[in-house]
Amino acid sequence: MTDLANVPAASTTAPGAAQEVTLVIFGASGDLTHRLLLPGLGTLLNSTGRFAVTVIGAAMDDVSDDAWKQLVRDALTEAKTKPARIEEIVARTRYVKIDVTDPQAIGPFVSTLPPNSVLYFALPPAVTIKACQALVGVTLPEGLRLGLEKPFGTSGSTAHDFNTLLAKLVPERQIFRIDHFLGKATVLNLLGLRFTNRIFEPVWNGENIESVAIVVDEVLALEGRAGYYDRNGALRDMIQSHLLLVMALFAMEEVASIDEREVRDLVAHTLRATSLWTGDPVTSSRRARYTAGHIGDREVPDYTAEDGVDPARNTETLAEVDLRVNNARWAGVKFTLRSGKALGDERNGITAIFKPVAHVPVGFKGEAPRNVLSIGIKPQTIALQLSTNGAGDKFDLEETVLSTDLDDSPLRPYGEILEFIFEGNPILSVRGDVAEECWRIVGPVLDAWASGAVPMSTYRAGWAGPTDWV
Numbered sequence: 001m002t003d004l005a006n007v008p009a010a011s012t013t014a015p016g017a018a019q020e021v022t023l024v025i026f027g028a029s030g031d032l033t034h035r036l037l038l039p040g041l042g043t044l045l046n047s048t049g050r051f052a053v054t055v056i057g058a059a060m061d062d063v064s065d066d067a068w069k070q071l072v073r074d075a076l077t078e079a080k081t082k083p084a085r086i087e088e089i090v091a092r093t094r095y096v097k098i099d100v101t102d103p104q105a106i107g108p109f110v111s112t113l114p115p116n117s118v119l120y121f122a123l124p125p126a127v128t129i130k131a132c133q134a135l136v137g138v139t140l141p142e143g144l145r146l147g148l149e150k151p152f153g154t155s156g157s158t159a160h161d162f163n164t165l166l167a168k169l170v171p172e173r174q175i176f177r178i179d180h181f182l183g184k185a186t187v188l189n190l191l192g193l194r195f196t197n198r199i200f201e202p203v204w205n206g207e208n209i210e211s212v213a214i215v216v217d218e219v220l221a222l223e224g225r226a227g228y229y230d231r232n233g234a235l236r237d238m239i240q241s242h243l244l245l246v247m248a249l250f251a252m253e254e255v256a257s258i259d260e261r262e263v264r265d266l267v268a269h270t271l272r273a274t275s276l277w278t279g280d281p282v283t284s285s286r287r288a289r290y291t292a293g294h295i296g297d298r299e300v301p302d303y304t305a306e307d308g309v310d311p312a313r314n315t316e317t318l319a320e321v322d323l324r325v326n327n328a329r330w331a332g333v334k335f336t337l338r339s340g341k342a343l344g345d346e347r348n349g350i351t352a353i354f355k356p357v358a359h360v361p362v363g364f365k366g367e368a369p370r371n372v373l374s375i376g377i378k379p380q381t382i383a384l385q386l387s388t389n390g391a392g393d394k395f396d397l398e399e400t401v402l403s404t405d406l407d408d409s410p411l412r413p414y415g416e417i418l419e420f421i422f423e424g425n426p427i428l429s430v431r432g433d434v435a436e437e438c439w440r441i442v443g444p445v446l447d448a449w450a451s452g453a454v455p456m457s458t459y460r461a462g463w464a465g466p467t468d469w470v
Contacts, residue, residue, distance in 0.1 A: 018052040021422050022114055026100050026131060027122035028057030028068075032149070034075045036180070037122060040414025042079030045089070047410050051422050055093040058100065058109075068095035079412070101130040107138040118421055120147035125154075129162060136168050144169075147176045147421055150241045151232070152430065155446075156439040163432040173260075176421050177430035181242040183413030186349075186380040186406060188428075190249045191258065193375070193382070201254065203354070206333045212250065213336045213351045214243050216377075221290070221300045221342040221461060222317075226308025234319035235287070235449070238339035240442045244271065245430065246377075247335055250350060251325050260427035264434065270325060271437035277322035277334055281448035284323070286457065286469055287316035290342040293461030300342055300461035314456060317341045318465060321445060342461040349376040360397075369399040380406040 023041070025033055041053065057068050069090050076086045100106050100123070110119065121128040128148060146166065153159030166175050181187055194200055203209070216238055222229060229237060245267070252266040276284035292302045304311040318340030325335065354371035372385040383403035390396030409416065420428045448454050457466035 019050055019422065020054070020114070021051050022054045022056065022117040023120060023418075024056045024058055024110075024113065024117060025120045025122055026058050027127070028095065029059040029061045029063060030122055032122040033057070034071055036412075036414050037120065037418075038072060038075035039079035040412040040416075041089075041418055042076040042081035042085075042415075043411045044415040044419050045076075045085040046079075046081055047415070048419075053089060053092070053422075055089060057093070057095040058098050059095075060097065060099055062097060063095050065095055069093060101127065101134055103134040103138075106131060106134050110135060110144075111139050111141070113141045113144070115141050116143035116145070116424070117141050118145045118147060120421075121149060123149070125149070125151055129165065132162075132165050132169060136165070140169065143174065143424070145174045145176060145421055145424065146170060147178055147417075149178050150430075151236060152177050152241075152435040153439065154236075156436050156443055159432075159436045159439050163436065166432070172432060173426055174424070175429070175432070176417075176426055177432075177435060178417055179241055179245055179430050180413040180417065181246060181377075182428045182430075183411075183416035184377055184380075185409040185416075186375060186377045187246055187249060188416075189380075189406065190246075190375070191255070191263075195254060205329045206331050208354055209333055209352050210355045211334045211336070211353050212247075213338065213353075214246050214250070215337075215347045215349065215351070216243065216339040217343045217345060217347040218339075218341050219295050219343060219346050221295070222303065222306045222309070224307070226306055230309050230313055230315050233315040234317055234339050234341070235321070235442060235445065239319055239321055239337045240438050241430075243337040243339060244274075244438045244441060245434070246350065247274075247323070247337060248434075251330055251335070253329065258427070260425055263427055264431045268431065268434050268437065271434060271441065273326045274323055274335075274437075274441055275326060276441075276444065277324050281444040282453050284321060285445045285448065285454055286320040286466075287449060287454055288318040288340070288457035288459050288466045288469075289315070290317050290340075290461045291458050293342070293463065295342060295344070295462040303342075316449070316456065318343070318459065320469070321442070323441070340465065343459075344462045344464050348378040349374060349381075351375075363395060365393065365396050368397050380408060382406065 025037060027033065055072060072093050073086055073090050076089060096109065098105050098109060121131065123131065146169065153162050194204060248267040248270040252270045255262050255266060278284045289303050290300070293300055303309060303317055320336060320338040323335045323337065324333070352373045356370060357368060360368050368387040369385065374383040381403060383401050386400045386402065387397050388400040390398045411419065417428055420426070457468055459466045
């Protein structure tokens with residue numbers, strides 16, 4: 001274990017040399033660090049030699065330097081990081097025992113870090129807020145960047161208060177609110193798909209598209225995450241952050257350049273125009289919870305019987321919200337955002353259903369199948385459903401699907417995120433006003449659910465959802 005004062009000094013990077021980066025992980029002994037953050041770093045190190053990274057683990061636990069180095073080595077090995085890069089990181093890494101909520105501990109520690117260091121808060125949100133409060137008034141290193149895990153507040157007002165606190169520390173451009181969905185290659189491919197293909201952009205509007213569904217249905221049940229999930233549920237966990245941001249990227253206006261300000265301005269513009277489909281949370285939202293059932297050969301208990309669940313919280317495991325984007329491009333188009341656990345089929349992507357053609361020539365048999373564009377987020381796929389002449393009777397109309405699998409990025413989502421943080425480019429992070437808009441949109445739904453105005457439906461684990469949902 002390293003003494004608090006024993007931190008790397010600032011260094012000068014020679015032209016052409018790897019950029020020196022100090023990555024401090026607060027909450028380093030937690031699950032996020034070894035399951036996602038370090039493996040993501042490992043894939044980044046495999047793909048580029050641009051960064052020479054010093055990782056400092058920091059937490060309240062007693063962890064020896066040897067134990068910490070082994071944890072780092074194991075996580076990087078799991079990510080199939082090249083052995084030479086693993087040993088390079090292990091040789092530079094160290095562990096610090098620290099109470100990040102104590103101003104007398106965190107202040108002197110952070111103030112001695114080199115310029116352009118990264119503080120990554122792999123902590124519960126309440127602890128992150130206390131740590132940031134402890135940094136107010138501290139002389140911080142030049143160019144210090146903050147990496148913050150969601151959720152960003154618990155409501156519009158708490159998100160605003162958190163943003164006000166962060167603004168006392170560093171400029172907005174140095175705040176990286178992490179949404180790992182924005183690190184998924186397919187989500188980023190929305191920009192290329194829309195804006196570099198002439199066949200799509202002219203029809204990407206309400207004149208041609210009837211409805212859009214963004215769905216993340218999981219076959220996994222709670223899987224031991226009651227401590228986090230039972231306090232949040234499907235609406236807060238997935239729709240309030242991830243799916244609203246995916247919707248905004250799908251629906252935003254055309255960008256002039258792939259620039260962080262341009263893209264994030266247009267994301268904010270889209271969310272400001274978004275509201276509940278009917279304006280009423282009771283008719284624009286649905287919630288449900290799984291009961292005992294089977295998924296494949298796996299027996300799943302009733303959600304309320306899962307370890308760590310408090311039935312009094314009345315937490316939903318499946319949520320749907322219908323939205324509209326109130327502008328000329330999307331007038332009349334329903335956007336449905338849905339996410340749930342313990343469902344029969346894994347679905348993860350975007351489906352745009354196009355309107356029928358104005359006229360089918362007389363002589364064709366049957367109705368022309370709708371054009372449907374499906375963009376799979378996991379696995380990464382694109383499929384376009386077309387209407388074509390049948391193989392038998394040439395006047396029959398049938399569906400033909402053109403599809404392709406997209407190459408996986410060599411970087412895991414957290415590798416993508418860390419690369420942009422190290423570069424100081426916040427294009428993949430959630431801007432403060434965007435976080436507040438997401439809470440504004442779902443706020444009425446949360447209030448209606450808390451009051452009991454929207455009933456809690458049920459579905460058996462392994463089923464597609466409640467049988468009473470249309």
